[in-house]
Amino acid sequence: MPKSRAPDRVPLTGADCFLRAFDHEVRRKSGASHLSQLVLRLGPGFDPNALAKLIAEVAEAQPILRAPIRRPFGVLPPEFRLDLAAKAPLPRVEILDAPRSPGEPPLPPLFAERLNARLDGRRGELLRCDVVRHAGGAEGSDVAFTWLHMLLDGSGSERFVRWLDEVGQGARSAADLPDEPTTDSAVASARARGDQALRWQARMRSFASRAPRSLAGPLARTPQRLEVDLATFTREETERIVARARKLAGFLTPMLFYLAASVRAHRSVFQLRGIDPRSFVVPLPVNLRAKGAGGALFGTRVSLLWFQVFPEACAELEGLLADLKAQRLAAIKEGMVEAGTAAMDYARWLPRSAYARMARRSFGGELCSFFFAYTDEFLPGMTSFLGAPIENAFHAPSVPPSPGSGAIFSLREGRLNFSHVRQAGVFSGFELVRFRRSLRADLLGEAE
Amino acid sequence: MDWTREALTDRVYEILREDLLSVGDEFTPRSSLIEAGLDSLAVTQLLLAIEESTGVWVDESLLTEETLASAESLAACVHAQIARA
Numbered sequence: 051m052p053k054s055r056a057p058d059r060v061p062l063t064g065a066d067c068f069l070r071a072f073d074h075e076v077r078r079k080s081g082a083s084h085l086s087q088l089v090l091r092l093g094p095g096f097d098p099n100a101l102a103k104l105i106a107e108v109a110e111a112q113p114i115l116r117a118p119i120r121r122p123f124g125v126l127p128p129e130f131r132l133d134l135a136a137k138a139p140l141p142r143v144e145i146l147d148a149p150r151s152p153g154e155p156p157l158p159p160l161f162a163e164r165l166n167a168r169l170d171g172r173r174g175e176l177l178r179c180d181v182v183r184h185a186g187g188a189e190g191s192d193v194a195f196t197w198l199h200m201l202l203d204g205s206g207s208e209r210f211v212r213w214l215d216e217v218g219q220g221a222r223s224a225a226d227l228p229d230e231p232t233t234d235s236a237v238a239s240a241r242a243r244g245d246q247a248l249r250w251q252a253r254m255r256s257f258a259s260r261a262p263r264s265l266a267g268p269l270a271r272t273p274q275r276l277e278v279d280l281a282t283f284t285r286e287e288t289e290r291i292v293a294r295a296r297k298l299a300g301f302l303t304p305m306l307f308y309l310a311a312s313v314r315a316h317r318s319v320f321q322l323r324g325i326d327p328r329s330f331v332v333p334l335p336v337n338l339r340a341k342g343a344g345g346a347l348f349g350t351r352v353s354l355l356w357f358q359v360f361p362e363a364c365a366e367l368e369g370l371l372a373d374l375k376a377q378r379l380a381a382i383k384e385g386m387v388e389a390g391t392a393a394m395d396y397a398r399w400l401p402r403s404a405y406a407r408m409a410r411r412s413f414g415g416e417l418c419s420f421f422f423a424y425t426d427e428f429l430p431g432m433t434s435f436l437g438a439p440i441e442n443a444f445h446a447p448s449v450p451p452s453p454g455s456g457a458i459f460s461l462r463e464g465r466l467n468f469s470h471v472r473q474a475g476v477f478s479g480f481e482l483v484r485f486r487r488s489l490r491a492d493l494l495g496e497a498e
Numbered sequence: 499m500d501w502t503r504e505a506l507t508d509r510v511y512e513i514l515r516e517d518l519l520s521v522g523d524e525f526t527p528r529s530s531l532i533e534a535g536l537d538s539l540a541v542t543q544l545l546l547a548i549e550e551s552t553g554v555w556v557d558e559s560l561l562t563e564e565t566l567a568s569a570e571s572l573a574a575c576v577h578a579q580i581a582r583a
Binding site: 300301302303305336337340341342343375378379382383387 | 518519520521534535536537538539540541542543546558559561562563566
């Protein structure tokens with residue numbers, strides 16, 4: 051996170067402002083906020099009241115958790131106003147009792163409802179927590195942390211949960227955040243960053259020659275009604291999928307395998323509808339944290355690598371993967387990670403509606419084809435949260451009503467989780483079956 | 499420049515330590531790169547830096563758990579690729 055001009059104010063990163071632009075668009079057109087969610091499925095032994103007490107303690111010690119987001123004089127880059135946090139309410143923790151069905155129980159509907167709600171960043175409403183207890187906790191509990199997306203990114207949210215557990219267990223104090231590494235890499239001059247931002251803009255505009263279509267269509271005024279499906283693969287299936295991802299996409303780039311399978315699954319729905327998607331344009335989040343550093347909980351520290359693939363390149367998974375690999379390498383060689391960061395940094399100065407206007411111009415009213423993320427191993431090595439065993443854990447970031455579909459993959463203790471976050475009504479029941487079949491076939495290398 | 503395996507190890511180690519990883523003095527040419535936090539972006543940036551130094555692009559498909567075990571094993575992989583080029 052950039053250094054604050056004053057100790058009581060923390061500037062939002064460029065990526066934070068990019069997400070804030072999404073939030074603005076979603077608030078204006080769909081009545082919701084652009085949120086993210088992390089879900090922990092816990093076994094017996096969890097005390098939600100201890101969590102509520104802990105959240106209050108850490109929010110007192112870390113004012114950023116309820117710091118109003120304001121733009122000084124209405125035009126300067128927005129900041130987390132730590133100096134105003136004491137006047138903001140503490141993050142809400144709600145506890146609900148609900149029966150749990152046997153086997154792999156479905157997610158509590160409350161969690162999807164939370165993704166459709168509003169959090170008001172201007173008032174310091176940045177984070178909330180919901181606990182659904184089963185049989186008073188004797189049969190386990192589901193915990194959802196839901197936050198305004200610019201407070202934490204995927205990696206930061208996992209670090210936050212780990213830190214929260216350490217504070218709860220007394221291993222560190224609430225005032226003691228992990229060290230945040232400083233990078234001494236040379237910062238490009240303003241002119242160089244301007245050039246980078248322009249290159250990024252040119253790349254985005256190059257997608258316009260065959261602008262994408264999303265399954266939901268361009269963003270219209272429609273209430274956000276997100277649903278979340280979780281598919282958890284067995285250990286045996288996950289072993290096969292992970293081996294296949296390494297073999298086909300490479301040891302360190304399995305995300306391209308999951309991205310390719312997701313593109314093809316969305317394409318299968320377009321085929322069913324008999325509609326030409328024109329192209330698939332998908333952003334891939336890239337973690338910008340210093341490698342090997344433990345700190346950096348708050349703020350969004352990502353850049354985005356954008357891919358465009360054409361339907362004719364999607365006929366075979368292997369061919370599509372070759373296309374994505376070549377695009378990834380070319381984009382990194384051309385400095386598109388840095389260019390994306392520079393462009394998002396400029397967004398700090400722009401009105402919130404500027405990005406959406408640019409995307410609409412470049413993509414014929416669409417923001418992208420669908421959202422995608424692969425976050426690798428979820429909280430590796432952490433087996434319990436506040437004394438209760440973690441049975442499963444995954445992310446469920448919200449997806450605006452357009453593109454209306456988000457594919458999020460992560461691994462937890464040898465099992466692959468796929469969260470499909472989608473706007474109700476975007477997929478028919480039949481289309482959803484087709485989508486899942488296509489995805490499963492590609493992941494496992496089986497015939498549909 | 500003719501790259502010996504030792505010189506390559508030094509160069510790979512230097513790039514990792516100076517530019518890509520946030521590591522302390524405990525990080526050596528034999529330390530695990532994955533444990534040190536090397537990810538896909540850092541690997542690609544490393545390969546670009548190696549190409550800049552040696553003029554040889556290392557095919558990403560050669561990277562495995564074994565070749566990425568340490569700066570030393572990665573340098574051995576690069577050295578073999580240079581020898582073939």
